[in-house]
Amino acid sequence: MDKLIAEFDRALRAVAGVANAARPSPAEQKPESELDAGARAHAAALMRVNHVGEICAQALYQGQALTARNAHVKAALEQAAREEEDHLAWSIERIRELGGRPSLLNPLWYAGSFAIGALAGAMGDRWNLAFLAETERQVEEHLTGHLEALPAADERTRAVVAAMRADEAKHRATALALGAAELPSAAKAAMRFASRVMTTLAYRI
Numbered sequence: 788m789d790k791l792i793a794e795f796d797r798a799l800r801a802v803a804g805v806a807n808a809a810r811p812s813p814a815e816q817k818p819e820s821e822l823d824a825g826a827r828a829h830a831a832a833l834m835r836v837n838h839v840g841e842i843c844a845q846a847l848y849q850g851q852a853l854t855a856r857n858a859h860v861k862a863a864l865e866q867a868a869r870e871e872e873d874h875l876a877w878s879i880e881r882i883r884e885l886g887g888r889p890s891l892l893n894p895l896w897y898a899g900s901f902a903i904g905a906l907a908g909a910m911g912d913r914w915n916l917a918f919l920a921e922t923e924r925q926v927e928e929h930l931t932g933h934l935e936a937l938p939a940a941d942e943r944t945r946a947v948v949a950a951m952r953a954d955e956a957k958h959r960a961t962a963l964a965l966g967a968a969e970l971p972s973a974a975k976a977a978m979r980f981a982s983r984v985m986t987t988l989a990y991r992i
């Protein structure tokens with residue numbers, strides 16, 4: 788029961804934009820830049836997309852850990868979720884610094900991702916890890932695209948995104964080391980399409 792309450796509390800905090808980071812934000816080491824209104828709004832919208840991605844990651848990891856069978860797999864998922872909570876805190880803080888707001892669809896993103904994560908876990912640990920590895924690979928690509936799209940002068944946002952990308956690469960490597968299977972091409976394509984829908988909506992809503 789205590790575990791269930793803790794997971795429910797984590798879900799509520801993720802959706803509400805309340806997250807506690809164990810590590811300081813990489814933005815703290817960078818000065819705030821002078822950005823015009825358009826550049827600031829664009830950076831805030833990109834960080835809103837990233838924040839939604841972290842909400843989805845929290846939900847995915849919680850769902851996957853709930854149905855994972857192997858203790859090492861469960862521990863790896865829970866460790867990744869803790870590090871992704873840092874990302875949640877960093878991204879919502881940067882959104883607010885830029886004068887933006889989180890996505891209005893956060894409860895929907897969380898619920899859908901939790902269901903997908905639980906389903907992935909129920910398929911068995913190798914496929915659970917395969918889903919994790921592919922998710923992290925696509926997120927890593929997505930963050931690379933954001934680094935290219937962000938204003939060059941926005942050092943604070945760029946520092947956050949770069950640190951998030953490094954963590955995603957580490958999570959993918961962990962999943963592969965634990966024996967992740969290779970997802971079918973159709974599954975990868977479906978994940979990419981779902982990600983495109985999410986990012987398009989989150990940029991605006």
